[in-house]
Amino acid sequence: MSLSPLFVGKSFGDLPGWGDDDHLAAFAAFRRSAFHVLTKPYRSGALGVDFSAFAEAYAEARIVSPANRSQARAFFERYFIPMTIRAENGGAGLVTGFYEPEVEASPVRTERFSVPLLSRPADLVDIDDSNRPKGMDPYLAFARQTPDEPVEYFDRGDIERGALAGKELEIAWLADKVDAFFIHVQGAARLNMTDGRLRRVTYAAKSGQRFTGPGKILSETGAIPLEKVTMQSIRAWFKAHPDRVDEILWQNRSYIFFREADVEDAALGPIAAAKVPLTPGRSIAVDRLLHTFGTPFHIDAPSLIAFDAKPFRRLMIAQDTGSAITGPARGDLFAGSGDAAGEIAGVVRHAADFHALIPRALVPGANR
Numbered sequence: 503m504s505l506s507p508l509f510v511g512k513s514f515g516d517l518p519g520w521g522d523d524d525h526l527a528a529f530a531a532f533r534r535s536a537f538h539v540l541t542k543p544y545r546s547g548a549l550g551v552d553f554s555a556f557a558e559a560y561a562e563a564r565i566v567s568p569a570n571r572s573q574a575r576a577f578f579e580r581y582f583i584p585m586t587i588r589a590e591n592g593g594a595g596l597v598t599g600f601y602e603p604e605v606e607a608s609p610v611r612t613e614r615f616s617v618p619l620l621s622r623p624a625d626l627v628d629i630d631d632s633n634r635p636k637g638m639d640p641y642l643a644f645a646r647q648t649p650d651e652p653v654e655y656f657d658r659g660d661i662e663r664g665a666l667a668g669k670e671l672e673i674a675w676l677a678d679k680v681d682a683f684f685i686h687v688q689g690a691a692r693l694n695m696t697d698g699r700l701r702r703v704t705y706a707a708k709s710g711q712r713f714t715g716p717g718k719i720l721s722e723t724g725a726i727p728l729e730k731v732t733m734q735s736i737r738a739w740f741k742a743h744p745d746r747v748d749e750i751l752w753q754n755r756s757y758i759f760f761r762e763a764d765v766e767d768a769a770l771g772p773i774a775a776a777k778v779p780l781t782p783g784r785s786i787a788v789d790r791l792l793h794t795f796g797t798p799f800h801i802d803a804p805s806l807i808a809f810d811a812k813p814f815r816r817l818m819i820a821q822d823t824g825s826a827i828t829g830p831a832r833g834d835l836f837a838g839s840g841d842a843a844g845e846i847a848g849v850v851r852h853a854a855d856f857h858a859l860i861p862r863a864l865v866p867g868a869n870r
Contacts, residue, residue, distance in 0.1 A: 509549070509586070529563070538777050545790070596831070596833075597832075598850050599837050600688055601839065608674065618671075619674050633652065655709040673703055725739060796819065801815070808845075814835075
């Protein structure tokens with residue numbers, strides 16, 4: 503496996519803001535992946551960043567504890583070489599934001615709490631080329647098992663009209679359909695239960711159909727100008743037009759199923775695709791087909807100031823993915839949990855340069 507020619511070699515001095523960053527925070531996120539891979543290695547991405555080349559850096563990360571930012575910075579400079587990767591069109595990349603919603607929920611249905619979050623149904627099966635019936639949409643990765651053969655699963659409209667009623671799939675009940683939808687979009691949530699417990703749900707599976715965002719629909723109909731589409735503007739439109747919520751949301755046929763997960767550390771996010779808890783402001787979702795989980799990325803998004811009122815120039819660790827995150831220079835920044843994090847994530851859509859930190863062993867001529 504060789505590195506993709508899309509990577510262009512740089513020096514650390516070429517990275518805007520590299521010397522000002524808190525590399526200690528990034529190291530803590532990297533270290534979590536270093537321990538996880540002891541049980542299951544990450545898959546190497548198609549761009550040639552071979553997972554095995556991380557072995558030396560992971561081994562040291564498991565045994566050292568940098569005392570300050572400069573020591574953490576030295577760790578990354580010792581084991582990696584920065585390489586810029588551009589978008590497929592040769593231009594800048596794009597970052598968006600995601601977060602873990604925190605909402606009030608009930609363990610039982612009540613008059614107020616009537617919107618369920620559902621667990622994975624027993625008849626939902628994974629589909630690939632080995633068991634896909636002839637004529638089934640090749641996009642579908644899930645289907646409904648029938649006595650004859652798998653068929654396309656019920657979509658959002660079907661399910662919200664009662665297709666799965668009576669199957670006892672309800673994990674918890676929410677008060678607001680729009681809150682539930684955005685939990686589906688984010689793929690996880692913290693639930694402040696009416697009985698005093700703190701619970702977490704995270705992604706388990708989906709119905710399989712293509713995602714169609716409400717922002718796209720509302721902009722195409724002229725309800726919200728495209729340049730003003732944010733999570734906040736979408737929520738405001740739904741609040742002003744409660745009679746049209748189903749009309750818009752059911753056009754997104756994809757439906758998400760959840761599983762319960764522990765809240766072991768309230769400062770960290772849910773366990774995501776890389777099987778480690780996400781670190782607010784330091785974990786990034788990338789295209790997992792192209793990139794290798796655990797790869798550090800220095801993200802330079804000078805017009806993004808939502809995180810800390812200054813240009814966003816941070817070292818992030820690839821620890822999640824998403825169906826909308828496609829391409830070599832496309833990322834989703836994890837902002838954290840709760841409403842404040844949602845205010846940040848909801849407005850992030852900015853041009854960004856992606857500088858991947860590549861293990862030195864993969865870079866011809868790189869000296870230690």
